Amino acid sequence: MEHTLQVHNSLTRKKEIFKPITEGFIGMYVCGPTVYSDVHLGNCRTFVSFDIIYRYLKVLKYNVRYVRNITDVGHLLDDGEDRMTKGARMANLEPMEVAQKYSNGFHKMMDIFNTERPSIEPRATGHILEQIEMVQQIIDNGYGYEKNGSVYFDTIKFAEETGEYGKLSGRIIDDLLTETRDNLKKQSEKKHPSDFAIWMKAADDHLMKWNSPWSVGFPGWHLECSAMSTKYLGTHFDIHGGGNDLKFPHHENEVAQNIGACSCQPSNYWLHTNMLLMNGRKMSKSDGNTISPEELFTGDSVHVSKGYSPMVVKFFMLQSHYRSTLDLTDDALLAAEKGYKRLMEAHKNLKKITTENTSNSDSVNEEIQKYITAAYADMNDDFNTPRALSQLFALVSIINGFVDGKRDISGLSQETLESLQSTFSIFMDDIFGLKNDLESGDNNGLVEGLMDLIIDIRQKARENKDWGTSDQVRDKMKELNIVLKDGAEGTSWTMK
RNA sequence: GGUCGCGUGGCCGAGUGGCUUAGGCAGUGGUCUGCAAAACCAUCUACGGCGGUUCGAAUCCGCCCGCGACCUCCA
Incomplete structure (x- = not known):
């Protein structure tokens, strides 16, 4: 049952056969959250998606090093204030207290969704030295310039010399040259509007700042991922992931920094998850079209008729492909809840099935094996969880038939039964990480x-x-x- | 305004040149059952519009309409 894993690579916009750089090992970097407020439901979808990918790669017997950062510095707001600093001042806390508070909340939510922790979870503030070194390398290679204590990445020079800028996001340099947005124009320290800061000189009242060869300041947001992925996965690794909205400018700039610092495209495969919508529109706090994970679980929101358990929400997410937008509606969640119950019920009943295998009919064994093979084939096809689930539901029908005595179990071989049981266990527990949270189970029987x-x-x-x-x-x-x-x-x- | 993507049956959502019954939920008819629930079987509703390519397109191309994302912080 040899399969070939294919993944959709954002860099080439095609599905490609996946080949690791080193046979048996995979380095995967995923852009994590900025910990300045409570985790957003959309973030949850992205990290659930990459958790499934991580788990499936392990099921394929790869040795995976999964690095997911925590951004706790350098992420600027429209008014130029650092997100962390603003959060700290508003709550009268140390910036690190804010970072810790929301990191804890983020981890708790990831646990609620039953996702696995990454192998390494580095923080931007813990890697200032690496980032300063990278800025120096970029300057040494001629792609960075200093102005009044801040250092900028020279996108025009980089694009002209390497032809690499804009490949990932599909942007071309001519468009960059004709960029006329007013709020970019006013940033006069830059040679060109598309240039971006890799080191920022800090104002006197700035809370988070470090010494550097150029000024007392802080690193640009895009830099941390370049520095930390290089440190833990090397200059060239297998998979880089993140939300679609990070493609530009964050990932584009990340690629530019890596190539600018060490002439190496950091990742072979770029994977991007799509957005979670609600009632057909992007979730947005400003127009009220938003719901927090907690509100979704408790039902305390005008957007849902009742609360949905975390596993129902996770199952709902798995019913769509990670590269598609997913529309969250109350009707869709109600449907997901029923489907999820049906799946879990069959999973539970499957464990109790025994067979005598008194008949020699092969048809039922072949049919079951066909769906099992198809489920793995679907996962190998760019982690197609909705299709894999459809195969499992075909098996649910067969299982229910056995349990109800409406389907002849005598032809079921011991081998097929064990294969069926292990398939459900692998998919439900190891790949999807779905646990039965619809029954209360904490009272010792x-x-x-x-x-x-x-x-x-x-x-x-x-x-x-x-x-x-x-x-x-x-x-x-x-x-x-x-x-x-x-x-x-x-x-x-x-x-x- | 620029870049990219999407538009599938009542809802969510897979699928890409002919044969996928995708799947889940809802609906309809039946089986089973003391009744009920569940389950099982059967079944209905489909590919935004108009042209083109092709023996054949929901799937490829063009135009139009509608929607979304990104271009500024965002998973």
Whole structure:
């Protein structure tokens, strides 16, 4: 069952066969959050997407070093103030307190979505020396110039000499030359509007600043990713990821810095996730078209009719491809919740299935194997989670048929059953990281024990055709949001 | 204004030259069941508009309409 992994490379705008630089090893860098406020639901989608990619690469037996940074300096607002500084002053905190507070919140949210921590999570403020060194290299190579203590990257010279600027984002230098935006014009220290700061001289009241050969100041935002990816993954690594909106200028400038410093295109494959929309429009705090992860979980928002569990939200995200925009609506979430329950129920029931394999029919085994193979093929096709899920749902139908006794299980071989069980376990646990959060499970089996007792007593009533008692139990349980289902193999229950 | 992308059935969402029943949810009919729920089986609704290329296009090309992203901080 040999497959070839293909990924869509933003650099070439094509799907390409994935070949690691060093067989068996993968270096992957993903741009992480700026920790100046609570994590945005859109961020969650991006990091969930890359978590799936990370997990799947590991399932393919690659040894992956996954680096995801935390930006805690250098990210400027429109008014020129550093995001971290502004957050600190408004809350009367040290900048590092702000960074720590929102880093903690970010990690907590990533845990709630059951994503794995990266191998290395470097902070920009912890890598000032590396960034200063890189600025010096860029200056030495002739692509940086100093002006009044700040250092800028010379995009025009770089573009003319290397022809590399604009490749990733599809921008061409002629467009840059005709750039006429007013707010770029006023930045008169630059030789050209498309030039960008790699070191900024700090004003006297600036809170976060360091010594450098040029001034007391701080690094430009784009620089940290270049410096930290180089430090932990080398000058040339396999995968660089991030949100679509970072393509320009952040990633374009990152490429320019790496090439400018050491003449090397940093990453072979650039992967970009698409945006999460709500009701067909971009989420935006200013016009109220936004919802926080917490509001989504609790249902405390005008945009949803009820709360949705984190795993339902994650499942909802997996039902679309990471390169497509995804429209978050209440109807879509309701649908996702039902589908997710169905998937989890089958996953649970699958673990209980046993087979005697008394018949010699191969058809059911072949059919199951076909869907299993297809699911992996879909993941190999640029991590197509919606398609892989559709294969799993085909298997859900088969599993439900077995459980209900409506499909003949006698032809199911032990080998196929084990393959089916391990496939579900690999996809649900290892790749998707979906856990059943629709049932309460933190009471050491007390609920399970009580439910077994209640079902047993009700069963006695049913055997005596005491429907009144039987229905009363079921109705009362329903009021407690526990649904009883009478099947061929006895009564089962689920939390509503 | 410039760059890029998208427009699929009631909703979300895959798919790219002919054969994918994509899938999930909702709907309809049936099976099962003391009833119910669930499940299973069957089934309906589709590729924004107009032209072109082709034996054949939802899929390629052109134009139009609509939507979005980026160009300024953004995942």
